[in-house]
Amino acid sequence: MAYERYHISFASAPNRAPPVPKFMIVRADNCVNCGKCERACIYGVHKRKEDDPRKMQDPINHLCKNCFMCIQECPQGSLSMVPGPEYNALGRGIWTSLRISTIWSESETGRIPVLGAGYRGMFAGPGFDGMWTDMSEIVRPTRDGIHGREYISTSVDIGSKPPWLEFSKEGEPVTSMPQLIELQIPTVMDTTRLRASTDEVLLGFARAARRLDSLLLAAPGSLPEDAEAELNSHFVPVYPEGTDIRSILLPKGVRMAELPFTPAWKEDAKRFKSMYPNAVLAFRMRATKGLEKTLLALVRGNVDVVHLVYDEDGMEFGPSARRHEKDSLKAAHMALVGKSVRDQITLIAGGGIAAAEHVPKTIICGADVVSLEKALLIALECRDCVTCSLGSCPIHLKGASAEWVEARVTNLVGAWRDQLLEVLGAMGLREVRRLRGELGRAIFHEDVERESFSDIEGGASRG
């Protein structure tokens, strides 16, 4: 078989819903229809009415790019600009309107967002916003600079890796090799917590997962039949709590399954492995305070994969002292490293992945694989309304075709992978596996505040 380099090809998947303008141009009554705004605007916001060219049309707000030229040139002072109210109301928590609209455009075009002018946001923030990734002035991943990005590997493995190999006297390897699933991207798709979906949407996700050589995590029976059939080995059934292990019938071709983490996990694992010795078993666990200890116990019990689940803002579950994914994963990773067992377990982390940079940051903090959840729905132009009812869905999710869903998700994952390559390239790394747990190649807000400002009155204490 000829070698083929992994590549994600994009195709434009235009928005279906009306755009949500960031800015609104308001034209006051004293406009004299002189048309200076039409000449001043290079984006085509202002046009004359087609049926009555004596008058100006209402401004086409979503084309406005905030340059103020029309306002500046208006001789009557008739124009003003206000931030788009609908845009400002988008999203909640870490899912800000900027992140949501960025995901929309990434899903539409598959392109990396590139803009002029420097950074415009807050200095730092909670969670992943308090973290910067390192770069290197002279070390590069390949000798080809920016044109060598295709040589950077983003492949990851799910399953345990034996710490060493043993050979017989004859030099033949005798270590039994565990099941290992190699993915070409460090992201999998998890549909189990999505607020809404339709058969077409799930079919689109399934096709995207297959095309991207990723995995689709879904409750058994939740996928339409054709989706499951098309997915085949890219399907990971996620069994809900209370499933009788003995009743599990893995669909044909499935390489991996997720079981809920319960106090009876040891017996469950044993039973499952005796039934399906060739399948990778993952325990799905809600991340809570003290998960480090549980993870160490799981490693001792020869569990290969754990899927840590955070809430949609990337926080742990539990009544109090909930940590952000960043700190929680760091603690888990360091605990495993401390016992020299880190490579015996694969950590999948999901929840709170709202932007491209969250993928490398989650991996730096210690995850091997990142699972995408809410971002998949946002890719379909979801407005993140509080209540979700398909009947009143503002984007008519019901009308989304599988082809369109597949294209949107492929674009999003592709754009995020390209941005992962940017981060890896800047760090001089040539594979994402090396990024896992590279805490020394990240800069944490609390650390640099202490290092740089501790001698300043009111600055972080040296502590």
Add this chain to the structure above:
Amino acid sequence: MGDRKRRCASVLPQQAPTPSEHLRFVNRFTVTRADTCISCGLCASLCPYGVHKRVEGHAKILPPDDRKCIGPSCEVNYFFCVANCPTNSLSIRKSETYASLGDPRWTPEMILATWAMAETGKPLPLDHQSNTGASGGGFDKLHFKLPEPRKFEPDEMSTAIELNRRGSGPEICIPIPIYGGGMSFGSVSVHTMLARAKAAKAWDTFTCTGEGGYPAALVPYKDHVITQIATGLFGVREETIQRSRIVEFKYAQGAKPGLGGHLLHDKNTPEVARMREAVPYTSLFSPFPFHSVYSVEDHKKHLDWVHSINPSSLLAVKVSTPNDVEMVSVGSYYAGAHIVHLDGGYGGTGAAPEIAKKNIAMPIEYAIPKVHRFLVKEGIREQVTLLASGGLRTAMDVAKSIALGADGAVIGTSDLVALSCVRCGNCESGRGCPRGIATTDSTLDKIMDSEWGARRISNLYGAWRLQWCDLLSRLGMTEISELRGRTDLLRHGDNPAREVGR
């Protein structure tokens, strides 16, 4: 110290008020005069701020000048125009447009204050909230413990810095602690480059070509233009190196560390392509990093190469702010650099991936003290000129950088804001900047006139210098070099001016 003053004693430019009527379109407040106005002129005689003006001989009063209005809180005053108007024709409200301008780093008031300084050359009071942004960290959380103002004579104070502290080679001293950062031809128009070069000449400081070659229009200003050699080596020739007093190696840029320059295809017009010796309308991504540099020895080879082409130029090395930025700086010094220029993560750019701006490499505020202390420990601090850039927006940001340990700063975005940039951030593609600054479109680049622009930048520098003099006098200093490393004068916390809600 006295020597330096003498060496730098050039005649500093005076403020030259620059008409900028078209930039009145956005302000904090909007004053509206209804048609019922009878042009009696009472408001003009009452308002002490000059919002209303009546020209003798004119039938009608002039439209209100919103910029001077202090807003509805004026109602407590006896001269409040709205209450006094006999025909109730006046109203004052918060401007809707104002809320669409700027962002947490460049707040709308900071943009307007920079425009005002560029227009008038008058400094902003040091405790004014427009001196800091609202990004909630870094410079926006560092404040000088400001003593009371004292009378000062700007001519008696020195804001000059030395650019060559190695003890050999040409001595270059600039009268203000800043020079202009690299902006390539292609990312900005030749008029923008010229405006910056003219302002640099007026202030006897520098501006930089950026990585897109050396347009012939800049040659008359060659003593004030730094030639940049970046990884793409666009338009770098022997003669461009030979004509410069300073040559800058750009290893990385703060806004896109580790990525190399981006010039998207639309902006690579035939003139730009000719300058860069590239194919028109192709996207130009500079490689990263220098393909000939794998180590500090290779880096030295680079500097030696420039030195052999132009033995009388100073060597500046522009690097980003990775974790090991202090090692990079020391390495640059030992390789022969005169100027180590740190470009922090929040710096400006003509085009960069959004992911890189926020997430890759640390903000400059952290890098300066790190490098300063390391150079002190290494015993070479007095031989290096350490310049900071990347998210320095105001004179106070520059002063804070110096207090954190830099010798001076490199300025980019503020120059553009002086040229009427509104920070809309659409410089990267299409026809480029609709305001005629960051564009090479043959129509758009005529919007901005380089003489006008030069005066505005020059005014801004003048206003900044007065701010630095004010600060130095309050702190009992006469030279800006005394401020270096004085972190004891800083306080970390929220902005007192903002809390009071001025």
